[in-house]
Amino acid sequence: MQKLIQVLWPSFLVAAVVEAVFFTVIDPQALYLLGEPVHYDPLTTYSIGFLAFWLICAASSLTTLYFQRTADEINHPEAH
Amino acid sequence: MNSTAPNPSPKAPPPPEGDTLYAVRQKVYVRAVTGLFANWRWALVWFTQIVFYGLPWLQWNDRQAVLFHLTERKFYIFGWVFWPQDVFFLAILLIISAYALFFFTAIAGRLWCGYACPQTVYTEIFMWIEEKIEGDRNKRMKLDKAPMSPRKLGIKAAKYGAWGAVALWTGFTFVGYFSPMSELLASVATLGFGPWEMFWILFYGAFTYLFAGVMREQVCKYMCPYARFQAVMFDPDTLVITYDEGRGEPRGARRKGVDSATAGKGDCVDCGICVQVCPTGIDIRNGLQYECIGCAACIDACDQVMDKVGYPRGLIRYSTENAIKRGWGTKEIIGHVFRPRTLVYGTVLIAICVAFVWGLATRDPLRVDIIRDRASLGREVAGGMIENVYRLQVMNMTEVPRNFVFDVKGINGIQIAGDHRVAVEAAATQAVTLQVLVPYDAGKPGANEIVFEIHPEDDPSLKLFEKTTFLFPR
Numbered sequence: 082m083q084k085l086i087q088v089l090w091p092s093f094l095v096a097a098v099v100e101a102v103f104f105t106v107i108d109p110q111a112l113y114l115l116g117e118p119v120h121y122d123p124l125t126t127y128s129i130g131f132l133a134f135w136l137i138c139a140a141s142s143l144t145t146l147y148f149q150r151t152a153d154e155i156n157h158p159e160a161h
Numbered sequence: 162m163n164s165t166a167p168n169p170s171p172k173a174p175p176p177p178e179g180d181t182l183y184a185v186r187q188k189v190y191v192r193a194v195t196g197l198f199a200n201w202r203w204a205l206v207w208f209t210q211i212v213f214y215g216l217p218w219l220q221w222n223d224r225q226a227v228l229f230h231l232t233e234r235k236f237y238i239f240g241w242v243f244w245p246q247d248v249f250f251l252a253i254l255l256i257i258s259a260y261a262l263f264f265f266t267a268i269a270g271r272l273w274c275g276y277a278c279p280q281t282v283y284t285e286i287f288m289w290i291e292e293k294i295e296g297d298r299n300k301r302m303k304l305d306k307a308p309m310s311p312r313k314l315g316i317k318a319a320k321y322g323a324w325g326a327v328a329l330w331t332g333f334t335f336v337g338y339f340s341p342m343s344e345l346l347a348s349v350a351t352l353g354f355g356p357w358e359m360f361w362i363l364f365y366g367a368f369t370y371l372f373a374g375v376m377r378e379q380v381c382k383y384m385c386p387y388a389r390f391q392a393v394m395f396d397p398d399t400l401v402i403t404y405d406e407g408r409g410e411p412r413g414a415r416r417k418g419v420d421s422a423t424a425g426k427g428d429c430v431d432c433g434i435c436v437q438v439c440p441t442g443i444d445i446r447n448g449l450q451y452e453c454i455g456c457a458a459c460i461d462a463c464d465q466v467m468d469k470v471g472y473p474r475g476l477i478r479y480s481t482e483n484a485i486k487r488g489w490g491t492k493e494i495i496g497h498v499f500r501p502r503t504l505v506y507g508t509v510l511i512a513i514c515v516a517f518v519w520g521l522a523t524r525d526p527l528r529v530d531i532i533r534d535r536a537s538l539g540r541e542v543a544g545g546m547i548e549n550v551y552r553l554q555v556m557n558m559t560e561v562p563r564n565f566v567f568d569v570k571g572i573n574g575i576q577i578a579g580d581h582r583v584a585v586e587a588a589a590t591q592a593v594t595l596q597v598l599v600p601y602d603a604g605k606p607g608a609n610e611i612v613f614e615i616h617p618e619d620d621p622s623l624k625l626f627e628k629t630t631f632l633f634p635r
């Protein structure tokens with residue numbers, strides 16, 4: 082649980098900032114998806130955008146956690 | 162645990178790390194408190210929530226007064242309409258908020274946390290509901306210890322239900338800031354919200370429920386970025402909630418009516434009430450701690466205890482490190498409010514606010530973007546003229562439909578072919594295509610600078626100039 086929040090919360094904060102900056106600068110109607118202009122309504126694009134940013138940031142947090150394990154934790158996983 | 166047992170004191174050895182939310186947490190049973198600062202807190206709960214829940218319902222110019230219309234990419238705030246091009250104002254607003262936070266923190270600590278932060282406000286509302294349904298602190302602790310029974314189930318269900326209702330309403334209001342309230346309202350009866358509107362109502366509602374009902378002080382302790390760095394804005398002259406150790410120690414119980422000197426003790430009767438009322442479950446008598454959100458609940462609580470035992474109030478009070486060390490009174494404390502740090506924060510804050518207001522007041526009610534039509538660079542047309550085609554995006558920032566008139570200057574004999582005018586709806590963008598003609602011998606081959614001049618038909622004094630280039634064939 083603790084690990085889960087450590088992954089999800091910082092990524093949520095960063096995703097919120099990225100979402101605001103990204104969509105202030107870029108009009109969702111001006112985006113292209115796989116070579117086709119995006120035809121979703123803007124609310125959908127914003128929402129998917131946010132969830133995608135969150136996912137990406139969470140992946141980064143997860144990687145941090147993964148590399149943070151000490152040698153001891155890797156050598157003796159059953160003790161932790 | 163008897164009724165006066167304090168919440169776990171931070172002096173106790175830290176509990177081992179476990180598999181719960183952040184740290185192993187002993188549930189904090191907060192005792193309700195009344196008094197001067199509690200009244201301030203409630204005043205701010207009312208104020209912020211009337212604004213938050215009320216604003217999306219307000220009308221202005223036949224539209225929602227405050228609406229961050231994501232689909233249109235326009236922010237409506239009373240008489241103003243902001244476009245993505247106005248991001249500058251948003252940036253300044255953020256800087257102002259940051260400086261205001263620095264300023265108030267330097268003067269009086271975590272005022273924001275204690276009184277105005279949504280986390281505090283919603284926790285306050287959720288705790289009030291809890292108190293109304295489950296009863297006071299003792300009853301709540303007893304209820305939680307009791308085995309499950311129909312009665313317990315009923316009480317708990319009522320509480321969770323009430324919390325859920327507030328949370329849902331909060332989520333609905335939140336979405337009402339981004340999607341027009343009138344459309345949302347029309348969908349309520351049938352629950353026919355768009356899928357993403359539904360998603361965000363539930364998402365924000367769930368966050369409210371989780372933060373204010375379940376996690377509470379843990380949000381402040383482990384999740385809040387501000388709580389982590391606020392201490393750098395503190396200095397020895399910052400007003401913080403302080404326990405007057407010199408006056409209170411040695412603490413200890415005594416019989417009623419005995420004064421401290423006779424009992425050979427300090428003024429603290431060690432009743433533990435200040436700990437019970439603390440929403441973060443700390444003991445302020447251990448000194449300033451980063452967990453303390455500055456809510457002043459312990460001041461109210463201790464003042465009541467002091468009244469009861471007949472000692473002067475203020476054993477716990479707003480004071481500064483210097484004041485406690487040097488025995489300053491109110492006058493010296495106020496005298497030290499103005500010091501280099503607060504003066505710098507204050508000056509910067511005022512300067513940015515002035516810049517913001519000035520920028521807003523002088524904002525152009527009209528904006529034009531010019532895009533050259535690349536397909537037809539400098540074409541020769543009949544009558545020995547060279548033609549360039551321009552596409553203009555005309556933005557009418559006002560809330561009335563307007564006609565705009567174009568003119569062009571910069572080369573002898575330059576003129577616009579056809580209509581010189583365009584009508585633009587209120588707060589809308591209109592694309593216009595303009596053909597500009599110049600006699601073939603009036604300019605040099607290549608780029609020649611020209612200027613478009615645009616003004617509203619009803620106000621010729623308001624002129625906008627846009628530079629661009631006119632191309633002659635080589």
Ligand code: SF4
Pocket residue numbers: 404409412428429430431432433434435436446462463466476477
């Ligand atoms: S409320 Fe006041 S008297 Fe009671 S324990 Fe706290 S500081 Fe001491």
Ligand code: SF4
Pocket residue numbers: 402435438439440441442443444445452453454455456457458459460
């Ligand atoms: S120590 Fe006092 S001011 Fe600080 S959080 Fe607890 S009750 Fe509020």
